[in-house]
Amino acid sequence: MTGFFLRPSGSDLLHGFEMAHSPDRRAQQRKAGAITHATRWLPAALALLVMAGCASRQLPAPPAATATTASTDDSRATPQVHRAWRFDEDGIGFDNQLPAARLSGVERLGDGLYRIDIAPETHPVNPSPWYGLRIRSDAPRALDLRFSYPHGYRHRYTPKLSRDGRDWREADAQAFEVDADGNARLRLQLDAGELRVFAQPPFLPGDFEAWSTRVAAQVGAQPHAFGHSVQGRPLQAFEFGADGDAPLLLVVGRQHPPENTGTQALMGFVETLAADTPQARAFRSKVRVLVAPLLNPDGVVEGHWRGNANGVDINRDWGPFAQPETRALRDLLAARGIGPGRVAFAIDFHSTFRDVFYTVAEDPSRAPGGVLHGWMAAMQARFDIEEKPSVARSPVFKNWAFCRLGAPAVTYEVGDTTPAGELHEVARHAAHSLMPLLADPPAVPAAPACPSFAGG
Ligand SMILES: [Zn+2]
Known part of the structure; x- marks a missing residue:
């Protein structure tokens, strides 16, 4: 040595x-x-x-x-x-x-x-x-x-x-x-x-676009740009399911450039929602889904460890909204009139050293009978996944979605080395478990006050 x-x-x-x-x-x-x-x-x-x-x-x-x-x-x-x-x-x-x-x-x-x-x-x-x-x-x-x-x-x-x-x-x-x-x-x-x-096989903006186009086409949709990154790359989303004032499932990903396994889980999760199965069709008749799979394209292309082109961790910007990537999604929802009471669930895919789900401690839907409680119980009945609730303080997406949109929210973390087959099985189960809970939801609680939230 x-x-x-x-x-x-x-x-x-x-x-x-x-x-x-x-x-x-x-x-x-x-x-x-x-x-x-x-x-x-x-x-x-x-x-x-x-x-x-x-x-x-x-x-x-x-x-x-x-x-x-x-x-x-x-x-x-x-x-x-x-x-x-x-x-x-x-x-x-x-x-x-x-x-x-x-x-x-x-x-x-x-x-x-x-x-x-x-x-x-x-x-x-x-x-x-x-x-x-x-x-x-x-x-x-x-x-x-x-x-x-x-x-x-x-x-x-x-x-x-x-x-x-x-x-x-x-x-x-x-x-x-x-x-x-x-x-x-x-x-x-x-x-x-x-x-x-x-470090991981690169999955580039063009790969996200090809995947989004293919999955969106299965449900009669197509990706659209809702804004641009610091370096001018389009930020893309696609939407499918029920129209009008239907409850919304908000799915976001790749705020952090290296987090490849989180993207794989997002793909398995969304493909299950968009599948041609009786369960998914019934779900889509009642719930609308908005997917923004790549919120930090510049960071991915530049090989960044964490930040966007400004070197800012955009998952600490859901409150300051100083970066175009976070502002774009906030403004997209605002332009659609999507606020508290409309977002039924929010999920943000990441990767870390192990499989763990971060939730908001104050979330009333973590109590028995609530959406998050039911979903977490279904996940933990089959997989060894830790839930880590914490008080909503930092301006991360999950806390903003809970405190400002009133949504049960989770940061879905996949281990760096979780095998593809295993993470897809978990992601599909996550979708299968969530769909009936959102199609026939319990009463949506009022948007919480979140006195500790640092976001705006
Ligand atoms: Zn992350």
Whole structure:
């Protein structure tokens, strides 16, 4: 294991990353003679200067309405420099020029041995160290990668590998290890050609759109844009079921970019609601469903660990509404006149280290006879899922949906490593259990006061 602790100190790495993006600071550091790390980051800085125009040209221009309201000036995010690294001595190249890639630096440590630097979009940030890189090799050869994160962030996701971006497999257990300090090492036997190494198989805005279009078509609907992200990407939703003043089931997802298993659960849940079954048809005759499966497209495309393009955790913005992504959904509901009494249930899909459902402690529907009580009982009768109720304080979606829309609300968390078959079984059961409860609901309680809620 000697040589495995070659990562620089966290502050050095992030310092270098910041320097690459700050001409003033770089100049100051040069004056002080502290150029050791700057040298490593100088190519990135030059690439930034060269590519700054390209990066903005690649993005669709935000519509006028968004440009006047998007708070791009208060961005806390350090933009990722999109570039390639080439090492002729090994016939190897690396790059971060794919959507959802995240790679901040590459250093050759020896023959076929490389340190891979991954920095988050901002710091401090929730420790979900997403990474994504492409390797190109001239010939078959062995490669040894050491992942390095600033500020002591620990490696989290077992690498997923793909030669074509379509078929993915998890790295072999004997080729991948994480030591007690959270340092990860991946050994690869490369073929000639390219290999993608990502934290999770990327699921991109185009994939969300294709899935939404297919599922919506099954129930005679189609996706529509209800707003735009900071970088001007459309925020899409689709709606189906009963019309008019029918109670609404509100389903949202992917506020946090890395949370792939949460998306898989959302898909299984919604597909069950949209299925051509007697239960689902009866449900759709009484209840309307609104699905917004991707609330943070910029974060997904930029390979962010947590935030939107401004580096803001949008699941702390359901109250401040300082970001266009949260404002857009709030305004969509307001434009439809959807407020307290109309939303029968709200569910927000995420991923974390284990399967857990976060609920609101004050929610009267958690009492026997209530919707949340009935649903949770049905889930726990079949699966080992913990419910964690807490007082509605922070401006997360769940608390806003409960405190401002009067809806029973849950943050549905799926473990990072929950197998696809298992999470789909849980998600389908979640839908099967909820449908009869919403089709014949008990009396909807009045919107609660929520004295502790920090939202507006
Ligand atoms: Zn999350």
